[in-house]
Amino acid sequence: xxxxxxxxxTVSPPSVSxxxxxxxxxxxxxxxxxxxxxxxxxxxxxxxxxxxxxxxxIQLGTPNNxxxxxxxxxxxxxxxxxxxIFLGLxxxxxxxxxxxxxxxxxxxxxxxxxxxxxxxxxxxFGGLMLYVSFFVGGAPNVGWxxxxxxxxxxxxxxxxxxxxxxxxxxxxxxxxxxxLNFIVTILNMRAPGMTLNRMPLFVWMQLIVAFIxxxxxxxxxxxTIQLLFDRHFGTRFFLPNLGGDAVLWQHLFWFFGHPExxxxxxxxxxxxxxxxxxxxxxPIFGYAFVAYxxxxxxxxxxxxxxxxxxxVGLGPLANAFFGAAxxxxxxxxxxxxxxWLATMWQGSLHLTTSMLxxxxxxxxxxxxxxxxxxLASPPINVQQTDSYYVVAHMHYVLFGGAIQGIFAGIFYxxxxxxxxxxDERLGKWQFWLMLISFNLTFFPMHLSGNAGxxxxxxxxxxxxxxxxxxxxxxxxxxxxxVAFLIFLWNVLTxxxxxxxxxxxxxxxxxxxxxxxxPPPVYNFAVTPRVRSRRxxxxxxxxxxxxxxxxxxxxVVRRGPLHDGFERETPExxxxxxxxxPTYAPLIVSVGIMILGFGIIYLGDFGLIxxxxxxxxLLIMAAGILSWVRISxxxxxxxxx
Amino acid sequence: xxxxxxxxxHATAAHHTSLGVDNRKxxxxxxxxxxxxxxxxxxxxxxxxAPVNRMRPDFQDPREFLDIxxxxxxxxxxxxxxxxxxxxxxxSRRGDRRWFTTWLLATVGLGLAFIGGQAYEFNHLYxxxxxxxxxxxxxxFFVLTGFHGTHVAIGVIWLLSVFFxxxxxxxxxxxxxxxxxxxxxxxxxxxxxxxIFVLVYLI
Numbered sequence: 018x019x020x021x022x023x024x025x026x027t028v029s030p031p032s033v034s035x036x037x038x039x040x041x042x043x044x045x046x047x048x049x050x051x052x053x054x055x056x057x058x059x060x061x062x063x064x065x066x067x068x069x070x071x072x073x074x075i076q077l078g079t080p081n082n083x084x085x086x087x088x089x090x091x092x093x094x095x096x097x098x099x100x101x102i103f104l105g106l107x108x109x110x111x112x113x114x115x116x117x118x119x120x121x122x123x124x125x126x127x128x129x130x131x132x133x134x135x136x137x138x139x140x141x142f143g144g145l146m147l148y149v150s151f152f153v154g155g156a157p158n159v160g161w162x163x164x165x166x167x168x169x170x171x172x173x174x175x176x177x178x179x180x181x182x183x184x185x186x187x188x189x190x191x192x193x194x195x196x197l198n199f200i201v202t203i204l205n206m207r208a209p210g211m212t213l214n215r216m217p218l219f220v221w222m223q224l225i226v227a228f229i230x231x232x233x234x235x236x237x238x239x240x241t242i243q244l245l246f247d248r249h250f251g252t253r254f255f256l257p258n259l260g261g262d263a264v265l266w267q268h269l270f271w272f273f274g275h276p277e278x279x280x281x282x283x284x285x286x287x288x289x290x291x292x293x294x295x296x297x298x299x300p301i302f303g304y305a306f307v308a309y310x311x312x313x314x315x316x317x318x319x320x321x322x323x324x325x326x327x328x329v330g331l332g333p334l335a336n337a338f339f340g341a342a343x344x345x346x347x348x349x350x351x352x353x354x355x356x357w358l359a360t361m362w363q364g365s366l367h368l369t370t371s372m373l374x375x376x377x378x379x380x381x382x383x384x385x386x387x388x389x390x391x392l393a394s395p396p397i398n399v400q401q402t403d404s405y406y407v408v409a410h411m412h413y414v415l416f417g418g419a420i421q422g423i424f425a426g427i428f429y430x431x432x433x434x435x436x437x438x439x440d441e442r443l444g445k446w447q448f449w450l451m452l453i454s455f456n457l458t459f460f461p462m463h464l465s466g467n468a469g470x471x472x473x474x475x476x477x478x479x480x481x482x483x484x485x486x487x488x489x490x491x492x493x494x495x496x497x498x499v500a501f502l503i504f505l506w507n508v509l510t511x512x513x514x515x516x517x518x519x520x521x522x523x524x525x526x527x528x529x530x531x532x533x534x535p536p537p538v539y540n541f542a543v544t545p546r547v548r549s550r551r552x553x554x555x556x557x558x559x560x561x562x563x564x565x566x567x568x569x570x571x572v573v574r575r576g577p578l579h580d581g582f583e584r585e586t587p588e589x590x591x592x593x594x595x596x597x598p599t600y601a602p603l604i605v606s607v608g609i610m611i612l613g614f615g616i617i618y619l620g621d622f623g624l625i626x627x628x629x630x631x632x633x634l635l636i637m638a639a640g641i642l643s644w645v646r647i648s649x650x651x652x653x654x655x656x657x
Numbered sequence: 658x659x660x661x662x663x664x665x666x667h668a669t670a671a672h673h674t675s676l677g678v679d680n681r682k683x684x685x686x687x688x689x690x691x692x693x694x695x696x697x698x699x700x701x702x703x704x705x706x707a708p709v710n711r712m713r714p715d716f717q718d719p720r721e722f723l724d725i726x727x728x729x730x731x732x733x734x735x736x737x738x739x740x741x742x743x744x745x746x747x748x749s750r751r752g753d754r755r756w757f758t759t760w761l762l763a764t765v766g767l768g769l770a771f772i773g774g775q776a777y778e779f780n781h782l783y784x785x786x787x788x789x790x791x792x793x794x795x796x797x798f799f800v801l802t803g804f805h806g807t808h809v810a811i812g813v814i815w816l817l818s819v820f821f822x823x824x825x826x827x828x829x830x831x832x833x834x835x836x837x838x839x840x841x842x843x844x845x846x847x848x849x850x851x852x853i854f855v856l857v858y859l860i
Contacts, residue, residue, distance in 0.1 A: 048806070197691075198684075205676065206674065235694040242800070246789065649829065649831075
């Protein structure tokens with residue numbers, strides 16, 4: 018893989034005040050730093066979720082195992098699911114988006130930098146609150162979907178469910194605030210010439226996800242608030258013995274839960290829509306189809322929630338509708354897959370680690386997609402529901418799909434974010450080990466599921482015929498752990514000793530490659546002007562626009578790249594307004610967290626909890642005051 | 658650079674933005690979209706349980722409990738507060754500080770009157786035997802209207818913070834936009850009450 022010949026971009030150091038050391042991170046409003054904080058904290062949570070999965074696999078490796086008690090096993094699968102979805106995949110995507118979206122659209126930061134900081138802190142505190150539950154009586158043990166009435170106080174007496182409610186409540190607020198930020202940033206802060214239909218596809222997918230998020234999350238928020246009231250304040254929303262409705266919980270949860278699947282997968286589809294063209298040396302095939310089929314997926318995603326509920330017995334009409342709508346989603350998804358394949362067709366493929374992951378994504382996602390189509394059919398679904406077949410399906414989509422897509426993105430953008438290259442040889446070892454062990458872990462689950470093995474059981478009898486498949490799955494999962502250790506080692510060594518990354522190591526087409534690696538605090542000294550979907554290829558290959566739209570001739574790599582957008586001298590710089598560092602978002606988040614603790618114990622320890630809530634509100638108020646002050650100082654009019 | 662200020666009417670083209678809409682205004686519109694789903698879920702829950710409530714042995718009839726006269730007054734108060742909000746924004750754009758203060762504080766006052774009226778209503782219903790746990794009606798009614806009341810309270814705090822910010826920085830050119838986006842939220846909360854009033858109290 019040719020690494021461009023020029024040295025790291027050397028832009029004059031920024032004249033912006035950044036506090037040194039830890040203070041710089043705690044008070045940052047820079048989208049790049051916040052992006053890194055998302056990625057690091059999400060990866061830590063991801064590793065914890067992975068350990069929980071390993072513990073479950075060890076327990077299930079042999080029949081009648083006693084490694085975990087049933088209750089601990091329940092806590093493990095609940096925390097594994099909740100962690101991977103809310104604290105792993107989502108924030109990994111948000112982290113990449115936070116770092117890359119402003120760069121890709123030619124902006125200096127997100128639209129609301131302080132709100133961005135609030136999002137990261139609320140996310141971190143929400144995740145920590147969820148994990149506090151382990152130390153105060155036990156983690157939630159009701160599944161990540163928290164079906165009623167299992168979540169009611171009499172069946173789940175520990176505070177675990179309350180921590181689950183408040184923990185994902187905080188991350189939910191963080192997600193909605195983040196989504197608002199993405200919407201405004203993407204719609205309103207594009208560089209001149211970057212029309213919607215010239216945006217990089219990763220940006221398109223982040224925009225769609227942000228819209229899904231602001232409409233899906235409030236429904237989960239309401240459902241969890243109602244659950245909280247049921248548990249502590251005497252209501253009966255989900256208590257069937259008092260006229261409440263356990264199925265209503267399922268409707269509300271999956272009205273959120275299914276769009277959530279697209280919140281997890283669409284950004285990674287965006288990532289590979291960037292990676293595949295770069296390493297195929299061709300523009301993406303059918304740009305508009307890829308973009309708008311993403312819109313179609315986002316829209317249809319709101320109409321299919323009850324395919325998670327075929328076994329409830331909603332009646333043939335409802336099942337037929339939701340089954341048909343689910344089949345319909347296969348169409349835009351298939352369109353994307355054909356576009357990706359056509360992008361690679363006759364391209365000059367560079368099989369970097371990032372590209373391998375993108376190709377791995379397509380392969381594994383197709384398998385997960387096909388098992389998904391079988392599950393969209395109500396009669397088959399009724400056979401497979403709550404079996405390991407479903408576990409296999411969702412892991413092919415979310416691990417084989419989303420996680421591999423995220424790795425494609427991490428190997429692609431790591432040089433941009435850190436200024437160092439990841440080790441490609443280790444990366445390829447990791448890729449192959451991961452691909453093999455992933456299939457070793459999850460493919461047998463199709464078979465154990467078909468053989469009748471239900472989900473969420475902590476052990477099984479030896480004569481059920483599931484022993485072999487479970488043993489293979491467990492061995493596969495241990496190898497998967499090795500693959501992650503290789504990645505961890507790769508990151509830790511490369512960040513210190515890896516080769517220095519040039520500004521544009523992959524000969525990319527999008528604007529993030531126009532600035533140094535890592536980019537200066539202000540991103541762009543001069544706001545770039547955009548004339549096509551591939552602004553940087555326009556600069557580097559002026560003849561390209563003549564063959565725009567033709568997919569026959571791969572882009573031919575030329576000699577040393579010239580400087581592109583960095584040419585502009587600092588003298589030409591317009592005055593750059595960057596938000597000042599501030600602790601206000603951190604203070605507000607601490608206040609909200611204390612408020613959250615108060616809410617958890619309000620039902621049981623009224624007075625103490627109420628005082629805690631009051632303290633939380635006061636801290637919040639103090640934070641908001643300093644927030645308003647700093648935003649006034651920062652406003653562009655303040656100086657004059 | 659923003660042209661909007663207390664002294665220059667109708668100049669709202671803030672920084673250059675791709676859509677030509679102020680960033681914060683766009684953000685608040687998107688937030689209102691999100692809040693719509695929040696209240697839609699609460700209202701849907703109310704309607705899912707309304708017929709179940711009727712068949713329960715502990716059935717409580719909304720018509721026996723809800724006082725249309727009181728809530729009509731409350732609805733009028735909130736509707737009037739939308740008018741004073743519009744007048745406050747208009748005064749703010751004109752740069753008329755005295756009328757801006759008057760109309761904004763009137764809006765705050767009407768908001769507080771609504772909250773007071775709701776507190777009275779809740780207290781009254783509680784003494785009549787309607788509680789969170791007395792019936793499905795109590796469960797769904799208090800959570801729905803309670804969260805609306807919470808939104809009104811947040812709106813009042815938002816308006817007050819705008820009031821104090823404008824007082825502290827009277828010459829900030831962002832004042833008109835501060836007032837406008839607080840107003841957007843206020844009108845939304847008002848609109849939600851119209852929906853609740855019609856769907857829960859009148860039907």
